[in-house]
Amino acid sequence: MVQSGDAFSLRARFRYGLVSKDLEEEPVEAFVRLEECGEWIFIGDAVTDDDGMVDIPFDASLLPGPGSYEVELVVLGDISRARGQIEVVSPGQPMVVFDIDGTLTLSDSELTDELLGGREAAMYEASPEVAWRYADEGYLVVYLSGRPHMLQDMSRRWLERHGFPAGPIITTDHLFEVTGPLVEVHKVEKLEDLIDRAGVSLYYAYGNATTDVCSYAEAGLDPAYTYIVGENGGSACDGYAATVALDGYEEHLESLDALPAAWE
Numbered sequence: 001m002v003q004s005g006d007a008f009s010l011r012a013r014f015r016y017g018l019v020s021k022d023l024e025e026e027p028v029e030a031f032v033r034l035e036e037c038g039e040w041i042f043i044g045d046a047v048t049d050d051d052g053m054v055d056i057p058f059d060a061s062l063l064p065g066p067g068s069y070e071v072e073l074v075v076l077g078d079i080s081r082a083r084g085q086i087e088v089v090s091p092g093q094p095m096v097v098f099d100i101d102g103t104l105t106l107s108d109s110e111l112t113d114e115l116l117g118g119r120e121a122a123m124y125e126a127s128p129e130v131a132w133r134y135a136d137e138g139y140l141v142v143y144l145s146g147r148p149h150m151l152q153d154m155s156r157r158w159l160e161r162h163g164f165p166a167g168p169i170i171t172t173d174h175l176f177e178v179t180g181p182l183v184e185v186h187k188v189e190k191l192e193d194l195i196d197r198a199g200v201s202l203y204y205a206y207g208n209a210t211t212d213v214c215s216y217a218e219a220g221l222d223p224a225y226t227y228i229v230g231e232n233g234g235s236a237c238d239g240y241a242a243t244v245a246l247d248g249y250e251e252h253l254e255s256l257d258a259l260p261a262a263w264e
Contacts, residue, residue, distance in 0.1 A: 001087040001168055001198045007060050010043065012073050012082060013149075013173075014052040020150060022052030027076045030056045032069055032086070040072060058086075066090050068166065087168050089140060094262040095200045096134045097191070097216070100145045100155060102208035103127075103229055104164070111147070121158060124229065126249035128163040130206075130256065138262030140200060141167035144190060146183035146211075148172055180211070187215035195219065203262075206246075213237050227252070 002008045010030055014023035026048045031040040041062065046054040054073070063069060069086045102108040103124075110121035135141050141164075147155060149171045156169055170190050194200050205216040208229045214237035216226045223236065226243040233245025246252050 001089060001194060001200070002060070003197075003199045004063075004066050004088050004090055005060055008058050010054075010056045010058050010071060010073075010086070012054055012056075012084070014048055014054075014073075014075065014082065015150075022050065023048050023075065024050055024052060028054050028056075029074050029076060030054075031072045031074070032058075032062065033072075034062075034064065034069060036070075043071070063088055066093075085168065087140070089198055089200055091199045093140050093198075093200045094138065094203045095140045095142055095194070096131075096204040097142045097144050097202065097206070098131060099207040099209070099212050100143055100147065103206055103212070104159075104162075108209075111151075123162050124249050126253050128165075130249045130253050131164050133253065133256045133259060134204070135165035135167075137259055139203065141165050142194070143167060143169045144187055145169070145171055146186060183209075184211040184215045184218075187211065188218045191215065191219035208232060210235060210237075213243055214240075 014026070014028070015021060016023055027045060028048060029045045030043040032043055033040055043058055043062070044056045046056045048054050063086070066088050069088065071084050071086055073082045098104060101111050104127050105111070106122045106124060114121045131141050143155070143159065145155065152169055152171050155171070159169070172186050191202060195202060202219060202221050204225045204227070205212070205221055206227045206229070207213065207216065210232055213226065213228060213232060213235055217223055217237045217240040223241045223243045227246050228235065228243045229246045229248070234242050236242040
C-alpha cells in the first residue's frame with residue numbers, strides 16, 4: 001500500500017516446494033496492469049538474493065491515481081509467475097481493519113480444520129455485509145491476520161467465495177502462523193507502517209482476541225471504535241478504555257445505517 005505520488009519499491013519473495021526453499025540468484029521481471037484486462041507494462045527487473053527477495057524500484061508516475069493495480073512478477077528461468085496488488089491511496093484515506101480467524105470465521109480453529117480436514121471454514125453470518133457497508137461508504141477495507149504469508153492466496157479465495165469486498169490482505173512474513181504476544185507485535189507494526197508510510201487513517205477495527213484489543217489500541221484507535229466478537233468482547237487493554245462487544249454481525253449491521261461516509 002502506498003500514498004498516491006510517492007516513490008516506492010516493489011518487494012517480493014520467491015519460495016518453492018513444500019519446504020518453501022528460497023529461490024536464490026534468479027532473474028525476475030515485474031509488470032503492472034493499469035486496468036482490468038489491460039496490457040502488462042514492464043516495471044523493471046532484479047535478481048533474487050539469498051533469501052529469495054527482490055526489490056524493484058517503481059516509477060510512481062506510471063499509476064494514474066488512487067486504486068488497486070495488479071502486478072505480476074515472472075521468474076525468467078522457468079517462467080513461473082506470482083501476482084499481487086498495489087493499493088494506491090489518497091492522503092488520510094479512512095480505513096477499517098478486520099482480523100480473519102475467529103472474527104470472520106466462527107473460531108480460531110477453523111483454519112486448522114480447513115488445512116488438515118479440507119472442511120471449508122465456517123463464517124459469521126452477515127459479516128460480509130458489514131464489510132461491504134464500509135466499502136460502500138468509501139472506507140478502505142483491510143484484512144490483517146497472523147496467518148503466514150504462504151496462506152495469503154488461500155485467504156483471498158475464502159474471502160472471495162464468501163462475498164467479502166476486495167482489499168489488502170496483510171499476513172506475517174513467517175512460514176507458520178504467529179500467536180500470542182508475537183501476533184500483537186506483528187499487528188501493531190503493520191498498522192503503524194500503514195499509518196506512517198501510506199498515510200491512511202484507522203477509523204474502525206474488528207477482532208476477537210485480546211491481542212486484537214491491544215494491537216488496535218496501541219496503534220492509536222479509540223477503543224470505542226474497536227468491535228470485538230465473542231468472549232473477549234468489551235474487554236480492555238491495560239491503560240485503555242473498554243472495547244465494544246459484539247455477539248455477531250446481524251444486529252450490528254443495523255446499527256451501521258448511521259455510519260458516516262468516509263470523507264465526511
